[in-house]
Amino acid sequence: MRRRRFGNAPAGTGVITMSDVANRAGVSSQTVSRVIGRPEMVTEETRKRVNDAIRELNYIPNEAARNLASNSSRVVAVVIPTLSSSAFAAQVKATIDTLEMRGISVIIGNSEYSVLREEQIIQTLLERRPMGFILTGLHHTPRAMDLLRQSGVPVVETWDTDTAPLDCAAGFSNIAAGHDVGSLLAARGSRRIAFVGGAAHQDSRANGRFIGLAKALEEADLPPPLRIELVLPMSTQDGIGGLDQVLQRAPMTDAIFFSADSLALSALLECNRRGLRVPEQLAICGFGDFDLASLVTPALTTVKIQPDVMGRTSAELLLARLDGDDKPASVVLQHQLIRRGSA
Amino acid sequence: MRRRRFGNAPAGTGVITMSDVANRAGVSSQTVSRVIGRPEMVTEETRKRVNDAIRELNYIPNEAARNLASNSSRVVAVVIPTLSSSAFAAQVKATIDTLEMRGISVIIGNSEYSVLREEQIIQTLLERRPMGFILTGLHHTPRAMDLLRQSGVPVVETWDTDTAPLDCAAGFSNIAAGHDVGSLLAARGSRRIAFVGGAAHQDSRANGRFIGLAKALEEADLPPPLRIELVLPMSTQDGIGGLDQVLQRAPMTDAIFFSADSLALSALLECNRRGLRVPEQLAICGFGDFDLASLVTPALTTVKIQPDVMGRTSAELLLARLDGDDKPASVVLQHQLIRRGSA
């Protein structure tokens, strides 16, 4: 087979391989491999000679060859509903930052809130033999779970700890968070409460928050909440649509719990514009504690979660598994109800 | 060498390889390879037999082996300053979505607004022999540019078209955008204008916007803008800090151009809280047209760019290069000044 070029480098430029470096340094290619992978196994003098050769030749190891020979990939697959939600983006960023320090790259899949798409993404990403998967939520297709089990790859699930994880989880309890909101609304005197969030079959985390809310209202002897389900993916402006639906279907509603701050903020700003007094006429509660939540007037009451901590923790859990911990305990992160002016 | 397992699959579970499939289907492994990679080269009957075997054995191709043998990786590297900015996240999402259709995965690096870190990330990512790089901005270290040139990988640069790209670019003119803002502010009667944005050495795109602003003010015979440089990474709340700095250093300022909507929004909301009338006492202009920009009161005047289009276009440019187009023309996306109530 003719020698091939890396990418489309100028013809004739042979690609520098490990044995080129070995030749130059006067050692075997195995020694070069050691200098790169386990430098402590090589004497300082040899190491220096090899490192000099690497520098002089601008040698760049070939990860594919390394993967094939070592049967391990230094890639982790992360599947989230969508990167265009600041919470998921923050989570993924923290995961990347955490894994980068160990030389591990992250490949992202966007499921668009569909478990079917998730299944397909998992299958495709499996071809790269990732060291592990970080998934969103605990609900997946049976085939997706089969694929993961068969491949034997460690899996960390995020954003939900309300049912049993496939392997282990780093998340929080959506039910408890929703319950806290319900208790607060009940305590402050709201009586006709509505929930606006992603459709249950698309977003089981939002569904958990609804369940918690409903439970709290029941405990407070209040009527069950009106539920408005929005089709995902949703935009910020959909908060206004949700508000309108609530007011149309139940004009006497005195509090709305939105499953995301983006929705709550757009609704709150719309209330300001319409002269609907918050929280006197309508209390509003969000979820996520977005940057602007504390800056609007009235400031938004919301539930703070820490997507970045979740991203870091899930990565650490995966690393623990890879370092031999067979069954690291799931991590339940604490959410925090932040009461501000809007409810 | 003993047979190894994929990940940590149950011991004894041999990994299914292409020749297992070949045996089962009664063909050579080369034929299996063809069914997967170039199905049109195989008769329908053989193809069906092979596909059945693939399904029955749950065969999943090994991408690393494929990469090594074919000397091509089906990975594209994307380097952005940070994923925790909604604009970059939207851009990356569009890139992923575009490339996914061609079976290409994306690996993300966060440079944290440092060209040095960018250089290091490029070097590391080069080990995966990506088919191409998508970078942010036109400013990189000399060594980073050397590395890219030597590797011969196609490069698409985004977010800036004000100087010559390394290879080709998909972006917009920050100078023109800043100029538009300056012209608007001058035309509406603002006289003492300030700019609040990321430090020039960290964010050359924001710097471009400042240059355009300054030029427009000069053309309108206005004094040069006061410039407040914020250290990156910045948080939404830094808009308030910027506002304070401006008012402290130049209390008579009557307009501020923020280099990002997140800053502008937090400053605008803070003005509302303090009773500083916008735009009568202080005009505010942002950049990016975030979701909430149109929802606050007064609605934020801003410059709309389209990060998602940029993400898609940059991916398409890369694909064009890979499909043989040696020098695809750079794409200059049009920005759009959106005048709302705040300026």
Next chain:
DNA sequence: CACGATTGTGATAGCGCTAACAAGTTGCTA
């Protein structure tokens, strides 16, 4: 009906690296 052209499949030889073991070297103890 022989001929080259066209098509489908197989055999062979690596891609660049690491695992596993072998071999050589040094230092220390008995």
Next chain:
DNA sequence: TAGCAACTTGTTAGCGCTATCACAATCGTG
């Protein structure tokens, strides 16, 4: 100083796949 352990480096044999060429079977044409 033999003998063994500890350490360093080299040798060998693949990892699972694709590129390339070789070959067989089929086709149309004069």
